[in-house]
Amino acid sequence: MRESEVHFGHRIGWLRAMVLGANDGIISIAALLLGMAAADSDRSTLLTAGMAGLVAGAVSMALGEYVSVASQRDSEHSDIAKERWELEHQSEMELSELAAIYSARGLSPTLAHEVAVQLTDHDALGAHLRDELGISADDLARPMQAAGSSALAFIIGGVIPMVAASLASKASRIGLILAVTVVALVALGFTGAKAGGAKPGRPIVRVLVGGAAAMGFTMLVGKLFGAAIA
Numbered sequence: 001m002r003e004s005e006v007h008f009g010h011r012i013g014w015l016r017a018m019v020l021g022a023n024d025g026i027i028s029i030a031a032l033l034l035g036m037a038a039a040d041s042d043r044s045t046l047l048t049a050g051m052a053g054l055v056a057g058a059v060s061m062a063l064g065e066y067v068s069v070a071s072q073r074d075s076e077h078s079d080i081a082k083e084r085w086e087l088e089h090q091s092e093m094e095l096s097e098l099a100a101i102y103s104a105r106g107l108s109p110t111l112a113h114e115v116a117v118q119l120t121d122h123d124a125l126g127a128h129l130r131d132e133l134g135i136s137a138d139d140l141a142r143p144m145q146a147a148g149s150s151a152l153a154f155i156i157g158g159v160i161p162m163v164a165a166s167l168a169s170k171a172s173r174i175g176l177i178l179a180v181t182v183v184a185l186v187a188l189g190f191t192g193a194k195a196g197g198a199k200p201g202r203p204i205v206r207v208l209v210g211g212a213a214a215m216g217f218t219m220l221v222g223k224l225f226g227a228a229i230a
């Protein structure tokens with residue numbers, strides 16, 4: 001297959017969740033650590049805050065993703081049940097509904113009818129789910145899987161600035177956390193774009209600008225707050 005013929009659209013769901021999770025992990029933990037470092041915290045306070053942030057972030061990612069994907073799954077399930085009932089109880093109407101969909105996509109009425117008849121014989125429910133509702137039966141929403149993978153992605157992302165913070169001396173920690181975070185964000189933007197089949201330039205710039213804003217703002221707040229309560 002030529003490279004231009006490979007499509008990645010079907011990967012977008014989990015890919016988006018993983019990249020988002022890792023991105024969140026890197027930026028929020030880096031920002032947290034930088035805020036603490038700017039407030040002149042000692043090493044153990046810094047790392048404890050980072051660890052707490054890592055756990056809190058992973059839990060909240062998992063929960064948020066679970067809730068959103070579970071409600072998507074529920075609506076898919078109720079659509080499937082409804083469609084199944086309609087196929088059983090009003091098969092004639094369902095057949096003309098399917099034919100209407102194909103003729104709206106450009107087939108002649110006769111051909112559309114013939115396609116609808118054959119697909120109905122082959123797998124009526126599958127044809128309705130796919131062409132009427134846009135649901136693919138072997139690609140249904142999986143809430144637990146989504147929750148687990150975004151929590152894991154958050155942890156993997158967040159561990160990166162944590163490692164930098166634990167290795168650095170007090171004098172070098174801000175610089176090192178910043179440097180490691182920028183490298184990680186570039187690598188993530190690049191990987192995400194490549195895996196999604198897009199050009200990496202814009203995603204990298206987006207993620208860097210967002211990350212820089214988050215870190216700069218948190219450092220500023222950390223510094224002001226640290227000075228205010230000192």
Ligand SMILES: [Zn+2]
Nearest residue numbers: 094097128132
């Ligand atoms: Zn239908």
